[in-house]
Amino acid sequence: MLSDRITSLPPSETLAMNARAAAKRRAGERVYNLTVGEPAIRVSPLVSDAVVRALEAGKTQYPPVAGIVELRDAASSWMNASFGSVYDRTHTLVTTGGKFGLYLLFQALLNPGDEVVIIAPYWVSYPSMVELAGGRAIVVQTTEAAGWKVSPDDIRSACNEKTKALIINNASNPTGVVYTREEVEQLMLVAQEKNIFVISDEVYSGLVYDNQPFISCASFVGKYGNIAVVQSASKNFAMTGMRVGFVFANPAIISALEIVQGQSTSGAATICQWAALAAIEHADSILPDIRTVMQHRRDVFVQTWNSVFHTPIKPPQSALYAFVSLADLGLSGSSTQACLELLERGNIALVPGAPFGAEGYVRISFGDTEDELIASIHALHHFLNNA
Ligand code: PLP
Secondary structure, three states, X not given: OOOHHHHOOOOOHHHHHHHHHHHHHHOOOOOEEOOOOOOOOOOOHHHHHHHHHHHHOOOOOOOOOOOOHHHHHHHHHHHHHXXXXXXXXXXXXXXXXXXXXXXXXXXXXXXXXXXXXXXEOOOOHHHHHHHHOOOEEEEEEOOOOOOOOOOHHHHHHHOOOXXXXXXXXXXXXXXXXXXXXXXXXHHHHHHHHHOOEEEEEOOOOOOEOOOOOOOOHHHHEOOEOOEEEEEEOOOOOOXXXXXXXXXEOOHHHHXXXXXXXXXXXXXXXXXXXXXXXHHHHOHHHHHHHHHHHHHHHHHHHHXXXXXXXXXXXXXXXXXXXXXXXXXXXXXXXXXXXXXXXXXXXHOEEOEEOXXXXXXXXXXXXXXXXHHHHHHHHHHHHHHHHHO
């Protein structure tokens, strides 16, 4: 009954793990949740007040498909001020989260059989999104020993005449990798040499720690070929549930994405766009506050971990996750099996590395509150030592 396209899609193991954890919680069990994919932080009152104001003003009708102009203007100005880009409204599309921005890009760019180079470990949705658009995901592996960074030569060797695009996730889920200016520029150069499109997923740009700079591909627009930057209000402003993201690209690409968006969602929810506008207008205060909280949680997470586990972890440089090998946890076998067992027997939820293209690893989130992080790390340590 279902299409071949859908039946060949792998189910989301992350969602399956979350569903199992939720079922346990409903049954009254204490579950230690190290899977949280968002900063567990209440949204700024500046944002919630904007939602109330939008509702009171009756802003509940369809938005323009590309987004309300106030938000497109503010988002492009914010990118320009933050990263020295030269975007305006015509380069800016508002989407239902960064995720749908990525989906639109693959739908608009790929012909059947076109290849997209994806760097592993990758965010779980990239290969499926490429395949749903009729493309082929070409995975380039990186290693923990090389700091999970890809080399320009690795990308060069993965390209052929069918290659249409390269997707870069800087700052990275799940490894926390942050690329330097030189490294970003090297990747842009390869893309230009191979005449392929760069899709830069930068949804964690605000969550970069230890005062490191974040280098956006947007800084290189005009110097190098075709670049689309995907951004989001989700993680940067702790408003994941409002589902507001952005694509920044040249106006011809934005018009194409607008057509696909017009034939699918009709655009992001109007009141959420007003909320995102408030977030961006107050980015100078909201973003550093969220980063400070997350930096503190990252520090507490690493300190607690390193005080109980024999094998220390290096502080993740960005995002919300540590990517840890099963071997460092004293485990072996498949990461999915290991996570299922931890959940079933220890009530500890982690995310397996396999769906990120990195078997032998697990993703451990530090997105939750300090108390939860400390309790969960102790529970994990206790379980592993007594299993
Ligand atoms: N890209 C990466 C790497 C992510 O981790 C996520 C969410 O977890 C997204 C994109 C999509 O985020 P959103 O759709 O909430 O903007």
